[in-house]
Each structure stands twice: as C-alpha cells, then as structure tokens.
Amino acid sequence: MLPQDPDTTALSVEDVNALSDAALADFMKRNRRSDGVIELPVDGWDTLSKDERNRLAERLINQERALAQSPTWHSCPLDPKKLNARLQEVLSDNPNTGPSSQPQIMERSRSPTVPIDEDDDSRRRETMAYNDLVKHGGRPLYPIELLDKVSRDPERYDDLLRPWKAPTGTTNKCWDDRDTWSPWEVFQRQWWRWREFRDWQRDNRGQEDEGGYSEYVEQRKLFTKREFTKNGCARELAKIKADPLYLMSGWNSMRTQRELQQYYCVELHGGDFSDYVNAVRRRLARHGFTRPFQLQENLSHQDKLSTWIEYLNFEYWWLDRYTRSTERLKLEHDKAWQQLVDRGAVRPGETEEYFRTFTSAMKRQAEEDQALEAVQRATATGKQDYYLTQLSPGRQSIPKPERIRLLREATHKVLTAKAKRESITKRNDLISDFLLGTYDFKMAKEDVANLETLLPWVLQQIPLIEAEVSQLRPYEDKSRGRKRRPDFDSDISLKRTSKTPKLAHQETCSLPSKPTATQLRGNKPNDLVSFAIDDESSLITRAVASPTRPSRKPLAVCQAKPQQLRRSARIAARQIVRTMEVT
Structure with a gap:
C-alpha cells in the first residue's frame, strides 16, 4: 500500500486523546507522507502536562509499531540503523527525536520553548504525590x-x-491506566493505586460519585495551573472560560471509564454490604490471612487498620484475577508456540524470550532488508542479461546456447532470491503474529510477578499500623470530652462524596500476624x-x-x-x- 497524501485536517489534542486505538491508527495512516514520515496535525500539544504528553506519545509509538508489522505499510524497507536510533531514543525518553524517528506533531501555533x-x-x-498519598491515608x-x-x-x-x-x-484493566513513570517514581505509582482502591471501596458499598461536570471543570483548572507552562495555562483557561462545554469530551471519557470500573472491578458478592464483607473474609482466608478485622459501611467510621486490610484484599483480588488470566491464556499461548515450532519458524537455540528482545527484532529486520536487496540485485542483473541477449543490437555476436544459459541463470537467481525473501518475510510475520497474539499472556505473567513482590510489603505494614495506633491511643483517651482528633481515614472522598450510608455493619474473622x-x-x-x-x-x-x-x-x-x-x-x-x- 503506497502512502496517501497527508490529511491536513487538524484535530484538537483532546480529540486525539479520545480516539480509540483503531481510530488513532487510521488517523496516522491518513497523515503519512510519501517518504514514510507521519505528521499529525494536532492543535494544543503544548497545553498537555508531562504525564499526558508521555501517555499520548506512548500510544502513538505503540500504534506506529503495530502498523509497522503490516507488510503493506512500508513502501520501502525500514532502515535498521534508523530503527535502532528510534528505539534507543524511545527507551531513553529522549525528547530530541529526529524528524523520521517517530510520529511528528504539527502544531498550528508555537511559543518559545522553556528548558525544563x-x-x-x-x-x-x-513530592506532590507523597503529600496526596499521606493526606488520604496511604x-x-x-x-x-x-x-x-x-x-x-x-x-x-x-x-x-x-x-x-x-x-x-x-492487563485486564477496566479503564485506561498506562504506567509511564520511571522505576524510582514510586510515590506517583502509589498515589494512583491508592485512588483506585478508594474508588473500589465506594463501588463495593454501592456509593455513587458526586460532584458532576462542574467539579470536574474546577479540578481541571487546578491541574492546569499546577502542571502547564505559563503560556499554555493562560490559553487553556481562556478556552475553558470561553466554552463551558470545552471539557465535556474529557468528562464523558472519564465517566465511561468509571462505569466500566464500577461494573467489572468489584467483588462478586451479589448482595448488600454484609455479603461484600463475607466475600472479603473468604478471599483473605484463601490467602492464609486469618487475623481479626472489621469493616464499616460508613467509611468515615472505619479505622486505619481495617482500611489497610481492605486494601490488602483489593490487591489479592487483582492477583487472583491476573492468575486466572494467566491460566486461561496459557493454553492459547502454548498452542501458538507449538504451531510456530511446527511451521519451522523457530531455529535451534531460539526461545520466546529471545524473540521479545531488541536484538532479535533488529536481526529479523536486517535479514528481511538483506533479502530484499538480494532480490533487487538479482532483478537488475536479470534485466541486464535480458537486454544483452534479447534487445541489444550486438546480441547475435553471443552464441545462442550462451544466451539461453545467461537467461536461465538470471531467471534462477531472481526466483531463488524471491523465494528466500518470501520465506524470511513469512517467518518474520509468523513470529510477529505470535508475539502480538500472546502479548496479554506475557503481561499477565508480569502482573502476577509484580503483585507477588508487592504483597509482602503490604502485609508488613499491618504490625506497623498496629504499633502506630497503640501509640496514639493514650492521646486519644486524654482528648475524649474535647474536640475529636481528626481521623485520616475519614477524608477518603478524593473530591467525591457518597450517598447517605446505611447503618454500619461489622464483620470479624481471624488472620495470622x-x-x-x-x-x-x-x-x-x-x-x-x-x-x-x-x-x-x-x-x-x-x-x-x-x-x-x-x-x-x-x-x-x-x-x-x-x-x-x-x-x-x-x-x-x-x-x-x-x-x-x-x-
């Protein structure tokens, strides 16, 4: 498929963010130049925060890689050196990407760049994530x-x-949750996860989110003031002021994600709060946790230790889900691997882990490029021999048997080169199909491993929380009859409030320390x-x-x-x- 003339119709960065993966891929196809460079006409790129830019850039790069797997995508072969440079820049988060290394964002207006x-x-x-985490009981x-x-x-x-x-x-996320933080940026990762848990608590108690679109707009204003550059902030706030519905698409997208989260990401207890508590008790018991605890339907009445144990159950819920996904996907994975072996695509010493390495990808690309060059050389030689033996004025000076031999050799070389290229391309396509088709299995295994690393830390916090509570108890006793000490767990709304809760329900069970x-x-x-x-x-x-x-x-x-x-x-x-x- 030859590249089309680029579609210069500009979209706002909010519209691009709202595109599905399929729609984003189509948008990229329509804006690919004849030289293979993708230029996306997007307005407002500089108004995005760092996290939003990183997430959109990650989506664009992932789509470009997916499109690159299609044989019809390239009008010319990929240059291994350019591909290597591009991936190295991506892996090192290098903002100075060359013009042909990744999809370009064409902006209608630009302002001087301030070094950051x-x-x-x-x-x-x-630091901000740390403060938010502490403020909300994490x-x-x-x-x-x-x-x-x-x-x-x-x-x-x-x-x-x-x-x-x-x-x-x-994997198996019910909403968009793309983790783009560096390994040392743990507070942001913790804060994001804690917010998910707080949503989980309300959802399992049947408590609706409140605040609506107007509160969402106010939160976006605060976010804009905190995260955007001075000029970008001024432009964004002006747009919000000029059009009351300017942020409606983002609000609708967030509401859709929350509805999916509320429907799919809850304990399947099928009843009221007491059934939820029983489900928590059963899950924790299956994982060997038998210490006593109590949950409250009114979250403002729930103590710190009970909240942390409920969070422990939240992580166990995800561990169980990822484990089920791994078990379900393993059958498909093993079948796909065996088919790859049976078709002769796996050479001696090669493994799935090797296929997923950068080295393997570069080697396969280089083999395909070399095979294409061999076809081009053989074709050029064949055309030259055909001219000498069939069209050249001096062809009669070459004996007929020699002319026939030259034509046969040229034809054989062209056919051999094409067959080799077809074999290499077919092998690479089979490997790519396998890697893409089993990607969810790979990620599910990583999810299980990551949670098995996290959960011991979660468990180790329980005796620490108990020690903290016991140290605070004498001060609480002295303050009785005076103003009640603030409870960190009472402020769990995260800018949302719930419906009037029902009577508190308590449930106990026993767990190991x-x-x-x-x-x-x-x-x-x-x-x-x-x-x-x-x-x-x-x-x-x-x-x-x-x-x-x-x-x-x-x-x-x-x-x-x-x-x-x-x-x-x-x-x-x-x-x-x-x-x-x-x-």
Missing part, C-alpha cells in the same frame, strides 16, 4: 527526606524501591533483607513525615517536627537512616 529539568520536575511530582514507601538521593541514584536503592518499582497492573510461605512466594531469600529495611523505612516515614504534616516544599526536607519514638525505635531509626546514607 525533567528530573527536577519528576521530583516535584513525586503509606509512602520511604521517607520524603530520601527523595533526592533515591532519584539521583535509584540503582543504589533498588531493594528499597522493589515493591513499587514495577507497574501494579497492565506474619506472612505465610504462600504470601512470600516468588521472593528470593536475600529479599528478606530489603523487606526488613522497608519495615524500618515505614517506621521512619510515620515518625518523620506524619500524615498530618506532609512535605510542603518540593525537593526539600520536610519541615514537620517528628513525633518522639521510644528509645529502641529511635536507635533502630538512626541505624536505618545511617545505613541508607552510606556513600
């Missing part, structure tokens, strides 16, 4: 004071980051050291960065005065901090 320190911007976002992985050191040398803190360094879910072998499966013995460090880090987090005093300055040490620890805890805390700060 990406690392500083990421640390700023991490538990940051480590103290905010270590952010600067962790961000500058994440490999040194690999053990500390391990529970949250990988995405917590990439320590993770079982099943809960720790998938973790190496030496990982226990990192988990111990994480435990101490959590203690420091609770003491130094109290939820009531989040960090107020990005990239700076929190100014909150730490609560006094017991002597043994102070000694342990100093030892852990000293260990982490060793050069």
Whole structure:
C-alpha cells in the first residue's frame, strides 16, 4: 500500500486523546507522507502536562509499531540503523527525536520553548504525590527526606524501591491506566493505586460519585495551573472560560471509564454490604490471612487498620484475577508456540524470550532488508542479461546456447532470491503474529510477578499500623470530652462524596500476624533483607513525615517536627537512616 497524501485536517489534542486505538491508527495512516514520515496535525500539544504528553506519545509509538508489522505499510524497507536510533531514543525518553524517528506533531501555533529539568520536575511530582498519598491515608514507601538521593541514584536503592518499582497492573484493566513513570517514581505509582482502591471501596458499598461536570471543570483548572507552562495555562483557561462545554469530551471519557470500573472491578458478592464483607473474609482466608478485622459501611467510621486490610484484599483480588488470566491464556499461548515450532519458524537455540528482545527484532529486520536487496540485485542483473541477449543490437555476436544459459541463470537467481525473501518475510510475520497474539499472556505473567513482590510489603505494614495506633491511643483517651482528633481515614472522598450510608455493619474473622510461605512466594531469600529495611523505612516515614504534616516544599526536607519514638525505635531509626546514607 503506497502512502496517501497527508490529511491536513487538524484535530484538537483532546480529540486525539479520545480516539480509540483503531481510530488513532487510521488517523496516522491518513497523515503519512510519501517518504514514510507521519505528521499529525494536532492543535494544543503544548497545553498537555508531562504525564499526558508521555501517555499520548506512548500510544502513538505503540500504534506506529503495530502498523509497522503490516507488510503493506512500508513502501520501502525500514532502515535498521534508523530503527535502532528510534528505539534507543524511545527507551531513553529522549525528547530530541529526529524528524523520521517517530510520529511528528504539527502544531498550528508555537511559543518559545522553556528548558525544563525533567528530573527536577519528576521530583516535584513525586513530592506532590507523597503529600496526596499521606493526606488520604496511604503509606509512602520511604521517607520524603530520601527523595533526592533515591532519584539521583535509584540503582543504589533498588531493594528499597522493589515493591513499587514495577507497574501494579497492565492487563485486564477496566479503564485506561498506562504506567509511564520511571522505576524510582514510586510515590506517583502509589498515589494512583491508592485512588483506585478508594474508588473500589465506594463501588463495593454501592456509593455513587458526586460532584458532576462542574467539579470536574474546577479540578481541571487546578491541574492546569499546577502542571502547564505559563503560556499554555493562560490559553487553556481562556478556552475553558470561553466554552463551558470545552471539557465535556474529557468528562464523558472519564465517566465511561468509571462505569466500566464500577461494573467489572468489584467483588462478586451479589448482595448488600454484609455479603461484600463475607466475600472479603473468604478471599483473605484463601490467602492464609486469618487475623481479626472489621469493616464499616460508613467509611468515615472505619479505622486505619481495617482500611489497610481492605486494601490488602483489593490487591489479592487483582492477583487472583491476573492468575486466572494467566491460566486461561496459557493454553492459547502454548498452542501458538507449538504451531510456530511446527511451521519451522523457530531455529535451534531460539526461545520466546529471545524473540521479545531488541536484538532479535533488529536481526529479523536486517535479514528481511538483506533479502530484499538480494532480490533487487538479482532483478537488475536479470534485466541486464535480458537486454544483452534479447534487445541489444550486438546480441547475435553471443552464441545462442550462451544466451539461453545467461537467461536461465538470471531467471534462477531472481526466483531463488524471491523465494528466500518470501520465506524470511513469512517467518518474520509468523513470529510477529505470535508475539502480538500472546502479548496479554506475557503481561499477565508480569502482573502476577509484580503483585507477588508487592504483597509482602503490604502485609508488613499491618504490625506497623498496629504499633502506630497503640501509640496514639493514650492521646486519644486524654482528648475524649474535647474536640475529636481528626481521623485520616475519614477524608477518603478524593473530591467525591457518597450517598447517605446505611447503618454500619461489622464483620470479624481471624488472620495470622506474619506472612505465610504462600504470601512470600516468588521472593528470593536475600529479599528478606530489603523487606526488613522497608519495615524500618515505614517506621521512619510515620515518625518523620506524619500524615498530618506532609512535605510542603518540593525537593526539600520536610519541615514537620517528628513525633518522639521510644528509645529502641529511635536507635533502630538512626541505624536505618545511617545505613541508607552510606556513600
């Protein structure tokens, strides 16, 4: 298929974001130039925040890769050197991408570019996510004071980051959740996940979201002021003011995602709140968790420990779902692999893991390019021999048997080269079809592995929460009869409020205080050291960065005065901090 003339009809960046994958692919096809470069006429690209730009860029790159798998997509072969450069830029998040390396965004108006320190911007976002997480009852992985050191040398803190360094879910999502954060940007990942859990809590209690479109607009204004450049912010706010329905498409998209989430991503208890509690009890028991706990239908009445145990069940729910997906997809995967072997596409020593590497992709592309060049050379030689033996005025000087031999050899070379190219192309297509067809299985396995790494950390927070609650209880007793101490778990609406709740319901069951072998499966013995460090880090987090005093300055040490620890805890805390700060 030859490239079409580009379609210069401009779309707003909001319209492009709202396109389905199929529609986005079609939009890219219609804006491909004759030289193969994709130029997308999009208005407002510079108004997007960093996260939004990254997510849209990821979608564009994924669609370009998918289109590149089609034999009809290329009017000329891909240049391996250019492909290598393009992928290296993508992997290194290089913003200075060349004109032929990825889909281009054509903007109708541009403003002078202000240099941005990406690392500083990421640390700023991490600080904001940390504060949001603490404010709404979550538990940051480590103290905010270590952010600067962790961000500058994440490999040194690999053990500390391990529970949250990988995405917590990439398959079977009921809504768009593309994790584009770096491995060290754990607070943003934690905050996103905690918001999902808070939605889960309300959905399983039958509580509707409130606020509507007007509140969504106000939140978008705040987001714009916080995330956009000065000029981009001014333009975006002007558009919102001029058109009250300017953000309606984004609102409708969010509502669609929430409806899918509310329908598919809940415990299948089939009844009222008591049935939900029983479902939680059964799931936790299946995973060996038998400590007593209680849930409240009115979330403002639920204590911190019960909320964390409910969060534990939330992660187990996703683990069970990913496990079922892996088991279901494994049959299809094994069948597809056997078919690939039976068709002779797998050479000795090659494995599925090898096929998914960058090296394998480059090698297959190079083989196909070389085969095409061989066809072109053989065809050129054949045309030359045909001219010499059939059309040249001096052809009679060549004996007829020699002319016949030359034609036969030229024909044989062309046919051989074409057959080899066809064989290589067919093999590459079979491998590509296998990789694309089994991608969900690969991701489901990764999801299971990532959650099996995260869950031990979740379990280890329970005794820490109990210790925190027991330390606060004497102060709560003294304050009775006076103003009630704020409950961190009471502020769980995240800008949403629920309907009037029914009477509180409590349910108890019994659970072990320590993770079982099943809960720790998938973790190496030496990982226990990192988990111990994480435990101490959590203690420091609770003491130094109290939820009531989040960090107020990005990239700076929190100014909150730490609560006094017991002597043994102070000694342990100093030892852990000293260990982490060793050069």
